[in-house]
Amino acid sequence: MTLNFGLRSVRNKLFAGVLVTSLAALLVTGVAMLIYDLRSYHTTQVNDLTTQAELIGRASAAALQFDDRKFAADNLSLLKVRPKVRAAAIYNAKGGLFASYLRAGAASAELPALPDSEGFRVSGDRLHVFKRIVENNEILGTVYLRSEYEFYQRLRNYLAIVLGVSFLALGVSLVLSGWLQASVTRPILDVTGVARHVIERRDFSLRAKKTTEDEIGYLVDAFNDMLAEIERQTQALQTSNRALERQMAERSVAERALRDSERRNRTLVDATTSVVWTADRDKAFAASQAAWRDYTGQSGDECRGAGWRKAFHAEDRAAVESQWAQAELSRKPFECEARLWHGATSDYRFVSVRAAPVLNAENEIVEWIGTVNDIQDRKQAEQEIKRLNAELEARVKERTAQLEATNKELESFTYTVSHDLRAPLRAIDGYSQMLEEDYRVRLDEEGRRLLGVVRNESGRMGRLIDDLLAFSRLGRNPVSAHAEIDMTALAKEVAQELLRDQPPERVRLDIWRLPRARGDKALLRQVWVNLLGNALKYAGSRPRPEILVTGEVNNGQAVYRVADNGVGFDMKYAGKLFGVFQRLHTAEEFAGTGVGLAIVQRVVARHGGSVRADGKVGEGATFTFTLPPGENDG
Amino acid sequence: MDDFRLIEILLAEDNPRDAEMTIRALRKVNFANKLHWVKDGEEALDFLHSTGAYAGRDAGHAPKLILLDIKMPKIDGIEVLRRVKGDERTKTIPVVVMTSSNEEQDLLESYRLGVNSYIVKPVNFPAFVETVASIGLYWMLTNRVPTEK
Numbered sequence: 001m002t003l004n005f006g007l008r009s010v011r012n013k014l015f016a017g018v019l020v021t022s023l024a025a026l027l028v029t030g031v032a033m034l035i036y037d038l039r040s041y042h043t044t045q046v047n048d049l050t051t052q053a054e055l056i057g058r059a060s061a062a063a064l065q066f067d068d069r070k071f072a073a074d075n076l077s078l079l080k081v082r083p084k085v086r087a088a089a090i091y092n093a094k095g096g097l098f099a100s101y102l103r104a105g106a107a108s109a110e111l112p113a114l115p116d117s118e119g120f121r122v123s124g125d126r127l128h129v130f131k132r133i134v135e136n137n138e139i140l141g142t143v144y145l146r147s148e149y150e151f152y153q154r155l156r157n158y159l160a161i162v163l164g165v166s167f168l169a170l171g172v173s174l175v176l177s178g179w180l181q182a183s184v185t186r187p188i189l190d191v192t193g194v195a196r197h198v199i200e201r202r203d204f205s206l207r208a209k210k211t212t213e214d215e216i217g218y219l220v221d222a223f224n225d226m227l228a229e230i231e232r233q234t235q236a237l238q239t240s241n242r243a244l245e246r247q248m249a250e251r252s253v254a255e256r257a258l259r260d261s262e263r264r265n266r267t268l269v270d271a272t273t274s275v276v277w278t279a280d281r282d283k284a285f286a287a288s289q290a291a292w293r294d295y296t297g298q299s300g301d302e303c304r305g306a307g308w309r310k311a312f313h314a315e316d317r318a319a320v321e322s323q324w325a326q327a328e329l330s331r332k333p334f335e336c337e338a339r340l341w342h343g344a345t346s347d348y349r350f351v352s353v354r355a356a357p358v359l360n361a362e363n364e365i366v367e368w369i370g371t372v373n374d375i376q377d378r379k380q381a382e383q384e385i386k387r388l389n390a391e392l393e394a395r396v397k398e399r400t401a402q403l404e405a406t407n408k409e410l411e412s413f414t415y416t417v418s419h420d421l422r423a424p425l426r427a428i429d430g431y432s433q434m435l436e437e438d439y440r441v442r443l444d445e446e447g448r449r450l451l452g453v454v455r456n457e458s459g460r461m462g463r464l465i466d467d468l469l470a471f472s473r474l475g476r477n478p479v480s481a482h483a484e485i486d487m488t489a490l491a492k493e494v495a496q497e498l499l500r501d502q503p504p505e506r507v508r509l510d511i512w513r514l515p516r517a518r519g520d521k522a523l524l525r526q527v528w529v530n531l532l533g534n535a536l537k538y539a540g541s542r543p544r545p546e547i548l549v550t551g552e553v554n555n556g557q558a559v560y561r562v563a564d565n566g567v568g569f570d571m572k573y574a575g576k577l578f579g580v581f582q583r584l585h586t587a588e589e590f591a592g593t594g595v596g597l598a599i600v601q602r603v604v605a606r607h608g609g610s611v612r613a614d615g616k617v618g619e620g621a622t623f624t625f626t627l628p629p630g631e632n633d634g
Numbered sequence: 635m636d637d638f639r640l641i642e643i644l645l646a647e648d649n650p651r652d653a654e655m656t657i658r659a660l661r662k663v664n665f666a667n668k669l670h671w672v673k674d675g676e677e678a679l680d681f682l683h684s685t686g687a688y689a690g691r692d693a694g695h696a697p698k699l700i701l702l703d704i705k706m707p708k709i710d711g712i713e714v715l716r717r718v719k720g721d722e723r724t725k726t727i728p729v730v731v732m733t734s735s736n737e738e739q740d741l742l743e744s745y746r747l748g749v750n751s752y753i754v755k756p757v758n759f760p761a762f763v764e765t766v767a768s769i770g771l772y773w774m775l776t777n778r779v780p781t782e783k
Contacts, residue, residue: 422734425757427651433759434658455759462757473738 011181018177022169030162034155041154045127045147046120052082053131053143060090060099061133064140067092069099076101079145086126087146091115093139115142125149187216191223204231275372279308279355281365283324295372297343313339313348320353331357331365337379340372349376414472421465429458460593464581467595471580474602480520484630487514487560490521491549494528498536507536507545514551515558516630523603524627530596531562531623537590538566538621557609558629563622568615577613600625638681638691642668642698642774646678646714647732648706652755656701656732659766665774670697675709678702679717682724696727699773704733704740712743719748726780728773732766 056075063071072090076099079085088101095114102111112128121128127149133140187208194208204227210220275291284305285292292303296311309317316338327334333356339348355370432454436443443451491511499507509532517524532547539545542565551560569577569584576582578601583594597613604611604625615621643665647653653671660666672678678700680686684693700718704711711731718724730751731744744752753769756762 420734422755422757423649423652426655426734426755426759426762427649429757430651430655430658430759430762433763434655459758465757 011185014181014184015174015177018173018180019170022173023166026162026166026169030158030165034158034162037158038151038155042151045149046129049085049127049129049145049147050120050131052079052085053129053145056088056090056145057131057133057141057143060143061135061140064090064092064098064133065135072099073101075099079103082147084148085145086148087111087144089144090133091142091144093141095142098141111146112144115144118142122149122151125152183212184216187211187220191220194223194227198227204234272371273373275351277308277370277372279368279370281367283328283368292372295343295374296341298341311341313341315339323353324355327355327357328365331359331363333357337375342374349374350379351375410472414469417465417469422462425458425462425465429455429462432458464593464595467593467599468580471595471599471602474523474599474606482518483521485517485519485521485524487517487524487551487558487627488512490525491528491532494525495532495549498529498532502536502540507539507547509536509547509549511549512551514549514560515553517558517607517627518630519607519627520603523606527600527603527625530600531625534596534623535562535564535566535621537592538568539564540566542566553629556629557626559624559626561622561624563620565620568617568619568621569613570617571615574613574615578611638670638688639695640668641670641695643670643701643770644678644681644697644699645669645671645701646673646675646706646711647671647701647703648673649703652703652734655759655762656766659763660770662763663767663770665770674707675711675714678714679709682718693723696724698727698779699770700727700729701769702729702731704731704735704744712740712747715744715747715749728777728779730769730773732769 056079059075060072063069063075076088076090079088079101080103083103085101086103086106089111090098090100091114092098097111097113100111116128116130118130118132120130125148127147129143129145129147131143131145133143187210190211191208194206197206198204207224207227208220210217210224275295277285277289277292279285285303285308288300289303292308292311293299296303298307298311301307303311309321312320320336320338323334323336333354335352335354337350337352340351340353341347342349352373352375353370354373355368357365358367358369360366432451436448436451440448488511491514495509495511499509532549535547536545539547544565546565548563549561550563551558553559567585573584577584578597579594580598581594582598583592585592600623601611604627607627609626609628611623611625613621613623643660645653645656647656650673653673657666657669657671660669670681672681677687681688681691682693682696682700684691702711702714706714711733715729715731718727718729725748728750729748730753731740731749732753732755733740734755741752751769751773753765756765
């Protein structure tokens, strides 16, 4: 409403302005013109009448000189052509009326009895003029003219005209101002309407329509710009508000977290066994360090500033200080071990000192927060462990030395076995042979048989010793398990050698394609010799001995199988098969020392593989072993 | 056997049984009478250097073959081998190590020292006889050595 009032006020002001301006202009103009007109009327009338009087005076000078009243009266009667002149008179030099003229209807009283001094006089609606008649510097008489003086009438007429014109001008002004108002106030009203909408709806996207290119248009533009600016700022404000709200929310969360954290920290400090302390940026202790005081017995004044140093063992102070100084340079936490005075026990105890700098946003150290942890017990335990370790190491060394000595003994034992057992055996064999050679004729059949048994047994013992030695050597010599071996070729080569003594058409030995393996060729050759030899031996008694060798790569391992259709074995003895000197058959049934499979197992095991036997009495046996595969078959 | 000039084979063997069997084997190829048997390493070196009990022997007449057992009292066969091959006077004499030991380290050490042949004595007597006889034949008849000055 105030806006309406304001607008109305603007309109009224405009109206009033136009009105006042118009009226003022009219009045000033009217008055000016009136004054001018009245002045000029007055001047004109006076001059005119004075001139008339002069003329009459001149014309009547002679009449006066000659006292010709008639002539003078005739001159005056000429005034008939001047209807405005109501009365006229000529007075002689003595002031006596000489001639007169009265217009019809005029009373003689209108003539003054005596002439006045020269000049004019206005009385009411009459103008009186007295004019001296001078001839040759001699006053002859005076002319008197009295005329209608229409000053007030003229004034009235004039005022009426001015009023009429004023009213007319007012009307025109009203019409004009109405039109002006329309062209000026409509855009303003538009702007006002938009402003009202903006205020009522708080919608800053509204815009006033620009209809003119004048100041109002500029105003509309400015208003629109202002609205746009307000809209922008409002949006910015809203965005800012939202951000602020979010920040407030975050802050309240953070504050809660901070409070929680503080509470936790307090609880932690209370609960921890660590001595928690703080120092200022210059590594000086503040006076109150309750935990420090409790541990070291240093009073607040004693530990204040650099006083804390005295609580450390004299030999450790430099180390702590240098560590701390380094941490100060790098602005990083530090940790060191040192001996700290323990007030309660009046002794130094090993502690772990840790401290971290608290940095401000400029990465400057504000203060230090640190802990001291008693590690005396741990230190003692560590020393104990070290001592025990050292002891253990010494014992291991001792045991290793013992073991090495034992190994050496074993080696010399096998050496002795190989040498010392063979020599008598050779002697037994040799001398029984010599006996046979030299005393053959004196021995009967039984004597020769007994000698034969002696020689047989000595030979078997020799083989036992050889096998035993070979087996024990396997345990000592390192395996060169890096060579890539063509197992198919190796198995075929061994099979050929073994079959050399057999009629080939009797035995059927098939070797399929086998995966390559990595290992020690000489040892793996022995494996084939022993397994294929075994198979030939135990299948040899069959009418149609059949041996099949197969292989594949399985689970990253090369797997080999040697299957025969020989006498087989009882699975319950499968475990005994690979033991040294373990045999499932008597020497009469099948020759052998019982070391072959033990060697196979040891060789395979030393290659990281495994070996197993499957069999059934009378139906043959299958030996399976695994080895690391070759690159190509990997 | 006092005339050592006839001696062409020196047998160093502490075991009399092995020595007898070796001599018997060599007899079969008629080398037995040219053989001198010493019972340990010390005696073998004395013989070769004409020292000790062999002080009177003509050191210039070296045997054509040394059959050397490894395991012997006093000075063992490896040491004898080292000294024989380390001595300018004896280094050209062929040395055949005959041992019961099948030890790899003995074999390696012997070859390192310059042994001419390394034999593991077979337990089986016929094989033993065969081996010793063939050694005798080979080194005494087939093989050629630098002629003495």
